[in-house]
Amino acid sequence: MAWIVLIVSGILESVWATALGRSENFTKLWPTVIFGAALALSMAGLAFALRDxxxxxxxxxxxxxxxxxxVTYAMIFGGEPSSIIKVLLLIGLVGCIVGLKLVDTPR
Structure with a gap:
């Protein structure tokens, strides 16, 4: 259960980071609200996962x-430049994340 919560919390981290950028220094209401909610839920989920x-x-x-x-969202929707090198590095990052799960030993 802790791993599922951690994955959802990681997704929410991406949500709050994207919303923060779209809030334009907290001047736009809905991106600011989404930022705050996603941040709180993401941190709570991380804290829960840290128990195990x-x-x-x-x-x-x-x-x-x-x-x-x-980064993937920004490359697809946000105008961030993409390249083969960036995509390969992101694939490597995801591989490292999966590797951390595979070598995890319970407390």
């Missing part, structure tokens, strides 16, 4: 998921 997953592993997975999804 070592801190270093959980944090690396949480951030890695957030980074991979935020």
């Amino acid at each position: 997953i070592p801190t270093g592993t959980a944090y690396a997975v949480w951030v890695g998921i957030g980074v991979a999804l935020t």
Whole structure:
């Protein structure tokens, strides 16, 4: 259960990071509301996952998921330039995240 919550929390990290950028310094209401809600839920989920997953592993997975999804979303919808190298590096990042799960040993 902790891993599922951690993955959802990583997705929510991407949501709040994207909403933060779209809030235009907290001047737009809905992106600001989405930012606040996603941030709170993401942190709560990370805290929940830390009960069963070592801190270093959980944090690396949480951030890695957030980074991979935020960059991918920005490349598809936000005008961030993409390249084969960027895509390959993101695939490598996802591979490292999966690797952390595979080598995880319960506390």
